[in-house]
Amino acid sequence: MTCSYSTVTVSSMHYLLNNILDSRIIILPQHIANKIAAGEVVNRPESAVKELLENSIDAEADRITLIIKDAGKSLMQVTDNGSGMSEEDARLCFHRHSTSKIRNAEDLDNITTLGFRGEALSSIAAVSQMEMKTRTKDESVGTQIRIEGTEVKEITKVACEKGTSVTVKNLFFNTPARRNFLKSNQTEFRHIYDTFVRIAISHPDIAFEFINQDDKLFTLESSAIQERIKNLFTEEFFDSLLPIQFENSLIKLTGYISKPGFTKKTRQEQFFYLNKRFFRNNSLNFAVYSGYDDLIEKGDYPSFIISIETDPSKVDVNIHPSKLEVRFEDEGMIFGLIKSSIKKSLSENRLIFDIGFDEQKGERKGAESGGEKFKFDLKGDYISKQTTSLKQDVIEKELSRETEDEANIFELPGLQETIFEHKKKPEEEKFNVWQFQKKYIICETEVGLMLIDQHAAHERILYEKAQKWLQSKSGFSQQLIIPIKIELSKIDYMLIKELTEELQSLGFNFNLKENDEVEITGIPPEIKVGEEQTILKDLIEQYKEYGKELQIEKKDNLAKSFACRGAVKTGDLLQKEEMIKLIDNLFSCEMPYVCPHGRPTIVRINTEELDKRFQRL
Numbered sequence: 044m045t046c047s048y049s050t051v052t053v054s055s056m057h058y059l060l061n062n063i064l065d066s067r068i069i070i071l072p073q074h075i076a077n078k079i080a081a082g083e084v085v086n087r088p089e090s091a092v093k094e095l096l097e098n099s100i101d102a103e104a105d106r107i108t109l110i111i112k113d114a115g116k117s118l119m120q121v122t123d124n125g126s127g128m129s130e131e132d133a134r135l136c137f138h139r140h141s142t143s144k145i146r147n148a149e150d151l152d153n154i155t156t157l158g159f160r161g162e163a164l165s166s167i168a169a170v171s172q173m174e175m176k177t178r179t180k181d182e183s184v185g186t187q188i189r190i191e192g193t194e195v196k197e198i199t200k201v202a203c204e205k206g207t208s209v210t211v212k213n214l215f216f217n218t219p220a221r222r223n224f225l226k227s228n229q230t231e232f233r234h235i236y237d238t239f240v241r242i243a244i245s246h247p248d249i250a251f252e253f254i255n256q257d258d259k260l261f262t263l264e265s266s267a268i269q270e271r272i273k274n275l276f277t278e279e280f281f282d283s284l285l286p287i288q289f290e291n292s293l294i295k296l297t298g299y300i301s302k303p304g305f306t307k308k309t310r311q312e313q314f315f316y317l318n319k320r321f322f323r324n325n326s327l328n329f330a331v332y333s334g335y336d337d338l339i340e341k342g343d344y345p346s347f348i349i350s351i352e353t354d355p356s357k358v359d360v361n362i363h364p365s366k367l368e369v370r371f372e373d374e375g376m377i378f379g380l381i382k383s384s385i386k387k388s389l390s391e392n393r394l395i396f397d398i399g400f401d402e403q404k405g406e407r408k409g410a411e412s413g414g415e416k417f418k419f420d421l422k423g424d425y426i427s428k429q430t431t432s433l434k435q436d437v438i439e440k441e442l443s444r445e446t447e448d449e450a451n452i453f454e455l456p457g458l459q460e461t462i463f464e465h466k467k468k469p470e471e472e473k474f475n476v477w478q479f480q481k482k483y484i485i486c487e488t489e490v491g492l493m494l495i496d497q498h499a500a501h502e503r504i505l506y507e508k509a510q511k512w513l514q515s516k517s518g519f520s521q522q523l524i525i526p527i528k529i530e531l532s533k534i535d536y537m538l539i540k541e542l543t544e545e546l547q548s549l550g551f552n553f554n555l556k557e558n559d560e561v562e563i564t565g566i567p568p569e570i571k572v573g574e575e576q577t578i579l580k581d582l583i584e585q586y587k588e589y590g591k592e593l594q595i596e597k598k599d600n601l602a603k604s605f606a607c608r609g610a611v612k613t614g615d616l617l618q619k620e621e622m623i624k625l626i627d628n629l630f631s632c633e634m635p636y637v638c639p640h641g642r643p644t645i646v647r648i649n650t651e652e653l654d655k656r657f658q659r660l
């Protein structure tokens with residue numbers, strides 16, 4: 044071989060390598076390489092739609108239309124009013140690694156656009172029949188370019204709007220194997236739909252239109268995020284969310300999470316965004332769940348839309364070709380922030396269920412409220428600690444909200460902290476409480492009435508106590524004068540044996556006897572008189588049931604079972620002092636507003652609401 048490598052052209056290199064040297068290895072021609080590369084970027088119509096929508100966003104469009112036919116298999120078209128391209132750029136953009144978004148390796152560490160690889164258009168073009176019309180604001184005529192499997196078939200000048208319109212026909216027409224791999228139209232459509240929703244959520248300032256088989260699925264005007272969520276989902280869905288927010292010099296976290304009690308059985312509505320890019324991350328999912336603590340059951344999934352904004356240099360988006368994953372420099376910090384922001388939002392919004400009467404349906408409407416800062420004072424009143432200006436603020440916001448949703452006449456979810464103050468000696472005389480149908484406690488407060496579910500409230504109290512005892516192994520036991528012997532089934536006996544240490548932490552003292560008998564010598568002091576005989580058996584029963592239904596961890600199951608079986612029940616008569624103690628204990632809890640299963644413990648009716656009902660206002 045006489046020629047030097049520096050003078051060898053690519054085609055002569057192909058020739059040399061593929062023929063003269065008779066090598067087994069060849070360098071693939073461009074069109075085949077493109078087809079293969081296309082597989083990484085475009086694996087179904089949805090990925091093409093995603094890339095095209097992202098290109099329009101990167102081109103700073105504020106109006107984007109998506110049209111699809113046959114779930115994108117026969118047609119996908121994305122039209123935008125963005126920057127458009129000159130003829131030269133229009134020719135270049137279909138080449139592999141052609142991009143206007145990065146210039147050098149350093150830029151890779153500071154990606155501010157959704158795309159940057161310069162692979163999308165070349166990949167889509169390699170496996171479809173593609174047409175593009177584009178015009179920049181400085182040109183009077185636009186460029187039309189027709190491409191088929193990377194081959195430019197036609198370039199002409201056309202009259203067109205400023206912006207770009209890309210039409211992709213017959214995806215995978217030249218890769219039949221891939222085409223055969225496509226799923227039913229229903230499935231492929233679902234993927235496109237999900238992608239559209241993901242993108243539309245994170246760009247509420249952009250107007251979108253989505254047309255499927257000539258049907259207008261969505262017409263979304265540029266709006267605030269709240270409106271966007273309502274338009275993409277439903278108003279009810281938006282009402283079931285609580286806002287979250289956190290900001291420091293490094294990171295901004297905003298979004299919405301489900302109120303407990305509005306969780307779903309699927310992970311359908313879970314959206315994480317990093318600098319407006321949708322991503323998935325199991326560990327951060329877990330951060331969300333752990334923010335809820337025991338407010339949601341295992342197997343229930345909260346919906347959330349959580350947007351993280353941070354310096355692009357702190358994250359790596361260059362992991363996966365379809366870019367659904369991102370890597371954070373300090374994931375632990377993000378984990379902690381998400382968790383604590385959720386906790387904060389849940390506690391600030393206090394999760395008190397207000398009574399609401401839906402005018403049309405005459406039904407109770409469970410709307411959470413919060414808002415005032417108050418302290419619980421055993422004189423029997425909530426004392427509003429809010430300043431006049433804050434109150435005014437709340438009222439103003441409330442008024443503006445009322446116009447949006449007239450049926451929603453209740454307080455605004457507040458952002459203040461709740462402070463409870465407990466007095467050692469209740470002044471019972473001044474404390475107005477009544478028991479209603481041996482089920483609810485009615486209690487007068489400064490701002491209205493509070494209805495408390497006696498069982499749910501006591502369950503919450505016992506649950507938190509049990510958790511502490513199990514943690515610290517410190518539960519008290521009240522010795523029985525005469526020990527109680529109970530006979531158990533073999534399986535229950537074995538279970539009690541296995542749980543001996545935990546049961547003792549809860550305050551159960553017992554001896555394991557022969558013949559599957561247990562001799563109880565001490566019980567937790569919380570147990571109601573007369574229930575000593577059955578409580579341990581009941582608890583074990585419940586433990587087994589929860590174990591099956593909820594698949595919860597041992598200690599949590601015990602705490603829940605103990606709370607459920609040890610709590611006062613519907614039908615139990617309560618004395619005034621007992622009710623006062625119960626209310627006092629409830630408000631000493633960390634999460635007073637829901638029972639361990641996520642049901643509300645308290646419903647409130649404002650005096651204002653009553654005044655409205657009686658037409659005093």
Ligand code: ADP
Pocket residue numbers: 094098099101102123125126127128136141142143144157158159160161162163164165206207
């Ligand atoms: P990337 O988005 O990674 O840069 P693409 O293959 O998706 O790569 O696009 C290549 C280039 O074509 C982009 O960098 C951009 O300059 C240009 N481009 C693509 N779509 C549009 C559009 N809708 N409007 C304006 N320019 C576009």
Ligand code: MG
Pocket residue numbers: 094097098157158159161163164
């Ligand atoms: Mg792109």
